[in-house]
Amino acid sequence: MGQRCPVCGQGTFYELPPGSAMRIAGHAVRSAIRYALQKLRCSACGQIFTASLPTAAGEDTYSTRARAVLAIGRYSLGLPLYRLQSYQAMLGGPVADATQWDQIEPVGDCSYRVCEVLERLAAQGELIHPDDTSGRIRSLMDEHYQMRAQAEARGVSRPTERTGMCTTALVVQVGERTICLYYSGRSHAGENLKALLQQRQASLDKPWVMSDALSRHEADEAGLIRCPCLAHGRRQCSDREDVFPTECQVVIAALNQVFDPEDEARDQQLSPTDRLTYPQA
Secondary structure, three states: OOOEOOOOOOOEOOOOOOOOOOOOOOOOOOOOOOOOOOEEEOOOOOOEEEOOOOHHHOOOOOOHHHHHHHHHHHHOOOOOHHHHHHHHHHOOOOOOHHHHHHHHHHHHHHHHHHHHHHHHHHOOOOEEEEEEEEOOOHHHHHHHHHHHHHHHHOOOOOOOOOOOOEEEEEEEEEOOEEEEEEEEEOOOHHHHHHHHHOOOOOOOOOOEEEEOOOHHHOOOHHHOEEEEOHHHHHHHHHHOOOOOHHHHHHHHHHHHHHHHHHHHHHHOOOOHHHHHHHHHO
């Protein structure tokens, strides 16, 4: 800094924020270091002596960073374990899919504490969007086969117990932040929502809950403000407009009086309170 400019010869240099340039290289998802350990064998007794690993190698074969990368690859990037196994073998660092699972499990165990904190925070949220999607859970599928076999042994065509499997997503607005919670099992969205709201502080106002009007989304309705999704109802009319044009058009025209001002409010980036009063103005 302070040097004379070689171009104009009049100004002096002063510092600006540094620039940046990137060079992207490829490497394995899980890199490995192979140690060549010298071995010596006694010519008389046949005893084999192997050199020790250096201290820097550590005690664990898989580092905490390696476990975290495997977990992110499987559950964030959606990479099947067998596919990652083939990829790593191609690069000379094989790791079996079963071994990957064994290394990922401790990472999941550590995340329970984080989930507990997120649940406590989400229970205090103002707006909750619950929904279900079907899923396949191996342990529950085995239970289903056992229950079906027991029902057939009793002469019943189907089990009386619940056999469905689903994943519930609870998307919760907490202030300016959004928390997404996922629950997989036999419980429906309403049951998972009810369990979450048991951690809600009694002094808070009732949360707004927006979802479609399915019965399995019902929770403790006295402790919340239910907002059935109009988009689902409108979609049912839109899908049947060709069959019942007159009847469906009445519903669509009525809902447009709500949807059109809402689109305008979103374009103007109004606050939630102003969005509520905007259609009434």
